[in-house]
Structures are given as structure tokens and as C-alpha cells.
Amino acid sequence: MSPSRAAAFKLPDAAPVFAALGDTMRLGLLGRLSADGPLSIRRLSEGTGVTRQAVTRHLEALGRVGLVRDARRGRERVFALDAKRLEIAKQYLDRVAAQWDAAAARLKAFVEDDANS
Amino acid sequence: MTIQTQQAQHAPGTDRIEKRFEVRAPRARVWRAIADANEFGAWFGMKLEGAFAAGRTIRGRLTIPNYDHLTLELQIERVDPEHFFSYRWHPYAIDPKVDYSSEPTTLVEFRLAEIDGGKGTAVTIVESGFDRIPLARRAEAFRMNDAGWASQAKKLAQYVA
Numbered sequence: 001m002s003p004s005r006a007a008a009f010k011l012p013d014a015a016p017v018f019a020a021l022g023d024t025m026r027l028g029l030l031g032r033l034s035a036d037g038p039l040s041i042r043r044l045s046e047g048t049g050v051t052r053q054a055v056t057r058h059l060e061a062l063g064r065v066g067l068v069r070d071a072r073r074g075r076e077r078v079f080a081l082d083a084k085r086l087e088i089a090k091q092y093l094d095r096v097a098a099q100w101d102a103a104a105a106r107l108k109a110f111v112e113d114d115a116n117s
Numbered sequence: 118m119t120i121q122t123q124q125a126q127h128a129p130g131t132d133r134i135e136k137r138f139e140v141r142a143p144r145a146r147v148w149r150a151i152a153d154a155n156e157f158g159a160w161f162g163m164k165l166e167g168a169f170a171a172g173r174t175i176r177g178r179l180t181i182p183n184y185d186h187l188t189l190e191l192q193i194e195r196v197d198p199e200h201f202f203s204y205r206w207h208p209y210a211i212d213p214k215v216d217y218s219s220e221p222t223t224l225v226e227f228r229l230a231e232i233d234g235g236k237g238t239a240v241t242i243v244e245s246g247f248d249r250i251p252l253a254r255r256a257e258a259f260r261m262n263d264a265g266w267a268s269q270a271k272k273l274a275q276y277v278a
Contacts, residue, residue: 034171096208099135100242103161104138110160111142
């Protein structure tokens with residue numbers, strides 16, 4: 001991506017967030033953390049069929065863009081969602097949704113004017 | 118892994134949009150506004166080349182000011198008269214220099230149901246598949262600032278009113 005294009009972003013912070021989200025495994029990990037709260041790497045690895053090392057790498061990728069935070073709990077590393085950054089990621093969908101709201105209003109006006117005339 | 122699919126749906130909720138609204142017009146009228154390419158273009162803000170039919174790809178040029186240099190392609194999937202209409206497209210394909218054709222599409226679905234004894238229609242619009250859209254593309258959407266579609270939509274609403 002050229003610097004000029006990157007400079008045109010309204011929210012330059014958003015690009016790495018989306019990059020970090022673009023993986024089924026990472027979305028799954030965010031899902032677990034969202035549903036169950038802070039979890040250890042051991043718990044997050046259970047049932048995934050993936051090694052703890054691999055899960056750790058994914059969590060660290062999410063941590064680098066601020067989607068999750070980690071803390072030590074005894075000998076374990078516990079990860080939790082950082083909801084503020086996730087909010088940025090949701091803005092993309094909000095924009096698309098706003099467009100559909102506008103399109104829906106136009107469709108409504110279009111058919112209702114016609115029906116009443 | 119089935120569990121992952123469930124999980125992915127849970128938290129970030131970044132894959133789909135659903136809009137449901139009611140209009141005071143019979144279902145047959147609403148159906149025509151959606152399934153007739155000319156009528157669709159009139160309210161959506163797009164000039165479409167050709168009629169909608171399942172399996173066809175219809176090209177369109179936006180007629181929304183400032184975006185009238187952009188062309189879109191609608192891959193029509195299913196046409197179930199007065200009930201269901203669906204197509205695929207590339208969401209936020211806002212850079213005319215980029216070839217989006219090799220990238221994943223989102224699915225747009227319209228569902229119609231009669232209400233008020235046939236005097237009104239409930240419309241449900243779902244767009245899904247955003248999680249498969251390349252990340253850089255999603256971030257690029259932020260190039261569209263607030264002076265974009267929202268204000269243009271207002272102008273369009275005034276025009277059709």
C-alpha cells in the first residue's frame with residue numbers, strides 16, 4: 001500500500017486491526033474471550049486441535065493491535081478482550097449498515113410515493 | 118471445526134448486517150422495485166445494463182454524485198418472485214483502479230412478506246460474508262468520509278420524493 005493511500009485513511013489505526021481479525025482461528029479466540037471472559041492459554045487451546053504455541057502466536061498477534069491484553073495469573077498467562085479496539089473494527093460494518101439504512105429509506109419513499117399517487 | 122463457526126458468530130459480529138423495515142405498499146409493488154433492474158437502479162442510485170435473472174451478472178454505474186465514476190457488478194443468485202431476491206457483489210469497491218473480481222463477494226438478500234392484510238410489506242435486507250473480505254479492503258472503506266454516501270442519500274431521497 002502506498003504511503004499516500006495510507007494517509008487518506010480516516011482511521012489509520014483500523015488497518016492492522018482488520019489484518020489481525022482476518023483469520024478464523026483468531027476470530028474464534030476473540031469469540032471465546034467475549035463469551036467466557038479472561039482465559040488462560042491452556043483453556044484457550046483446549047479443543048482447538050492446535051498447539052499452545054500456535055494459540056499463543058495468534059493471541060500475541062491480537063495483542064499487538066490492541067484487541068486483547070494479557071496478564072500473569074500465577075504461572076499462567078491470561079488473555080482478555082480489549083473492547084475499545086474491537087469497537088474500531090466494528091465501525092466498518094456500521095458504515096455499511098448506514099448505507100443500507102439510507103438505501104432502505106429510498107426504497108420506502110420510492111414505492112410509497114408510487115402507491116399513493 | 119464447527120465450534121469455531123459458532124464462536125466467530127458470537128463475539129466480533131463483523132460478518133453480517135440485517136435490516137428489517139415496513140413499507141406502505143403492496144408486496145407486488147415492492148417486488149417490482151427490487152427485481153426490475155431499472156426500478157432498482159432508480160432508488161439505489163445506479164444505472165444497470167440489462168435485466169435481472171438468476172445466474173446473470175449485471176453491470177451498473179453508480180449515479181450518486183461523486184461516485185458516478187464507479188461501476189459495480191451484481192451477480193444475481195436467486196429470483197423467487199414476490200418472496201426472495203439475492204445477488205453477490207464486492208462491497209465498498211470504491212477504487213476504480215483496483216480489480217476486485219478475484220476477491221470474495223458478499224451476499225445481499227431481500228425477503229418480502231405481506232402485512233396489514235396485503236396493504237403493506239415487510240422488507241428484510243441481509244448482507245453477509247464480510248469476514249471473508251480482505252482486511253486491507255475493509256480498512257479502505259474508511260476513505261469514504263461522512264460527506265460521502267450519507268449526504269448523497271439525502272439528495273436522492275429529495276429527488277425521488
